[in-house]
Amino acid sequence: MKLSLSNGYFSLGNAFYQQSTPTPVSAPELLLWNTHLAEKLSINYSIEQDDEQLAQYFSGNQLIDGSTPIAQAYSGHQFGHFNPQLGDGRAHLLGDISDSEGQSWDVQLKGSGTSFFSRSGDGRCALGPALREYMMSEAMFALGVPTTRCLAVVATGEAVYRERPLPGAVVTRIASSHIRVGTFQYFAARNDIDSLKKLTNFSIERHFPQLKGIEGEVLSAQQVVDFFAAVLNKQVPLVVSWLRVGFIHGVMNTDNTAISGETIDYGPCAMMNHYHSDTVFSSIDRNSRYAFGNQSKIIQWNMARLADCLLPLIDDDEDIALAKITPLLQQFANDLQFRYFEMMANKLGIAQLADGDIELVNDLLAIMTKMKLDYTQSFVTLAANLNQKEVDKVIAQHSDGESNNAGEEVGSAQYQWQAWLSRWYVRIAADVEGAKDLMAKTNPLVIPRNHHVEAILATSQTTGDLNPLHEFLAVVQQPYELLAQTAAYQDAPSDGDENYHTFCGT
Ligand code: AMP
Ligand code: MG
Numbered sequence: 001m002k003l004s005l006s007n008g009y010f011s012l013g014n015a016f017y018q019q020s021t022p023t024p025v026s027a028p029e030l031l032l033w034n035t036h037l038a039e040k041l042s043i044n045y046s047i048e049q050d051d052e053q054l055a056q057y058f059s060g061n062q063l064i065d066g067s068t069p070i071a072q073a074y075s076g077h078q079f080g081h082f083n084p085q086l087g088d089g090r091a092h093l094l095g096d097i098s099d100s101e102g103q104s105w106d107v108q109l110k111g112s113g114t115s116f117f118s119r120s121g122d123g124r125c126a127l128g129p130a131l132r133e134y135m136m137s138e139a140m141f142a143l144g145v146p147t148t149r150c151l152a153v154v155a156t157g158e159a160v161y162r163e164r165p166l167p168g169a170v171v172t173r174i175a176s177s178h179i180r181v182g183t184f185q186y187f188a189a190r191n192d193i194d195s196l197k198k199l200t201n202f203s204i205e206r207h208f209p210q211l212k213g214i215e216g217e218v219l220s221a222q223q224v225v226d227f228f229a230a231v232l233n234k235q236v237p238l239v240v241s242w243l244r245v246g247f248i249h250g251v252m253n254t255d256n257t258a259i260s261g262e263t264i265d266y267g268p269c270a271m272m273n274h275y276h277s278d279t280v281f282s283s284i285d286r287n288s289r290y291a292f293g294n295q296s297k298i299i300q301w302n303m304a305r306l307a308d309c310l311l312p313l314i315d316d317d318e319d320i321a322l323a324k325i326t327p328l329l330q331q332f333a334n335d336l337q338f339r340y341f342e343m344m345a346n347k348l349g350i351a352q353l354a355d356g357d358i359e360l361v362n363d364l365l366a367i368m369t370k371m372k373l374d375y376t377q378s379f380v381t382l383a384a385n386l387n388q389k390e391v392d393k394v395i396a397q398h399s400d401g402e403s404n405n406a407g408e409e410v411g412s413a414q415y416q417w418q419a420w421l422s423r424w425y426v427r428i429a430a431d432v433e434g435a436k437d438l439m440a441k442t443n444p445l446v447i448p449r450n451h452h453v454e455a456i457l458a459t460s461q462t463t464g465d466l467n468p469l470h471e472f473l474a475v476v477q478q479p480y481e482l483l484a485q486t487a488a489y490q491d492a493p494s495d496g497d498e499n500y501h502t503f504c505g506t
Contacts, residue, residue: 001045001053004065005095005107009072009177012202015187015195017070022060022092023113023123025170027157030055031127031466032134034151037174041151042100058152058172060092060112067094071115075189076182076255077305079289084189086182086255087117090124093178104206106178107151111170124160127153128457130169131469133266135456139448139476140263145241146234147263148175167461175262177206181306182255188309196313200227207234207260224313225324232303232332234261239299240339244347245447246272246375248292250282251504257302268502271447273492275368275375281450283501296336304329346442347379349386349428349435360427363420371413374492379443382424386439388432391425398422444479446486448472450500451493 009016030051038045045054056062063069071088078086092112096104110133111125134150141147156168179199187195197219204211204223208230211223238261242249249256250268258264270281277293285291290298307325314321338353344361345353368378409415428435456468475485493500 001043001050003043003045003057005067005097007066007068007070007093007095008104008206009093009096009106009202010068010070012195012198015073015192016199017072017093018087018116019069020071020088020092020115021063021069022109022170024061025059025154025156025158025168027155028055028059028061028170029155029157030058030152031155031169032131032150032153032469034134034138034149037149037151040099041097041105041174043097054152055154058109059154059156059170060109064094064107069094069109071117072178072183073117073186074180074182074255075185076180076253077185077302078253078255079285079287082185082189083255084186085117087186088115089118089121090114091173103176106173106175108173108175108178109170110173111156111168122160124156124158124168125171126160126162126166127155127169128166128461129267130171131457131460132453133171133173135453135469135473135476136266136269136448137263138473139479140245140247142477143241143245143444143447143479145245145247145263146238146261148173148258150174175258175264176260177203177258178264179203179206179259180255180264181257181259181302181309182253184259184306184309185254188312193312196309200224200310200313203227203259219313221314221321221324224310225328228307228310228325229328231259231261231306232328232335234259235299235303236332236335236339237261238263239295239336240343242295243292243340244343244442245444246275246292248272248279248281248290249295250280250285250290250502252290252295252298252302254302254305257299259306267504270450270497270500270502272375273449273497274372275365275378276372277365277369281497281500281502282504284504296340300329300333300336303332343442346438348382348424349437349439351434351438357427360420360423364424367413367416367420371417372496376444376447377490377492379439380445380490383436383439383443386428386432386436391429391432394422394425395429398426440480445482446475446479446489448476449489449491449493450497452489454500 057064069092073087075084076086091108091110094107096106114123130153134153137147137149151172151174154170158168159165160168204227211226248270256265268282272279272292279292280288311321341358342353345357456472459468475489
């Protein structure tokens, strides 16, 4: 096989990283290989002939041609507290690869050994979290959520110690870049304006080439403002799609917020079952900072931290710079809100928001909260029961003033539900088939539910059998199609995941 990388980030100079080589492992074995992603990246290989070579490359034992491995420097606000030096403590950016359309993608190993940034960490990753990242990111990709992806998981043959010995693994992450809000904060905290400009130019070149200036000209204030607006625009579909599918990131620190708007860092993430905006599963998120319903607010906070870093590139007078940035943050808040309600309306088969739709959405969510209804199943059921006859019947009863067709007690949950249903039917009555189509595209039939993911991880780790994992992937990779096996993964957990907790950095 022939594979080569370049490393654009390397050319930024050593203020941006520490050169660092992956630490070899004793017995690399290729466990998971993402054939679809490999194809997209135009990697030519034969899985029969090359699996040992792939294991060597994607464990970090052997360097790919052209690779100049580095550990990237970054800072970050962790749970609101600024840490000036984080950086890749267990990851190596090997370089970048071009896909068939000429777009560059970072190839990064995670769990590949210590670096200058490791602090007290061992630089390693346990197999469970590596498999989990692969499963979750593939499921998210198929759900239509912008995300980093996994190309490979390689077992190391070595143990990592997390209270007890666990099998180790290296996961290969593919991202359009690993530039985070925290990367900008790293240079802003050091008052390194030159590096901030270089980073902005690099980010423009990689992510927003339409904003590139004339060759040789210095970065203008307007370009920086436009760059910030472009970064904001990438975060809107990111968070709105998390809210669409019930994803809780769990650790939206600024070092885990990519400027590309891709989901990054699957450590403590989880999926919501019954709807509640306060849902949190991460064991270290004690104040529920990153609860399901807080994610819109947090992305705004994180973007305000990015704005802090960019101000000196816009104007020496902070007030002037702020006057240019503040309206963009206000617009961002409006966009998030508008796109959120539009998306929720889409979940109800409504293509365009009209008067009353926001109340319709909020009233449904209030009922779902009160009745502890499963988020995913509720929309699937609403769509499944939707047909012209039923709609016409309920509307006829409604106009006769008998919306309480079930004879429910006024004020009961069931009564409220019936009343809401008739309002919704009135709203979509003009085009029931169109509504059904839109609902089918917007609402997944299946999500990577916590209890299934955990059960599969347990089997994979205790028996080494990866078949259950592949069977699961085959279903969640087509979340909008009803496959023979879909029903096996649609169930909500019997205990509501009441005692389910996720962990960070494991
Ligand atoms: P995370 O919680 O994965 O976002 O990581 C936060 C910081 O801790 C980053 O600087 C990581 O590189 C570092 N880190 C996490 N796990 C380890 C580990 N096992 N060894 C070294 N550094 C780590
Ligand atoms: Mg991280």
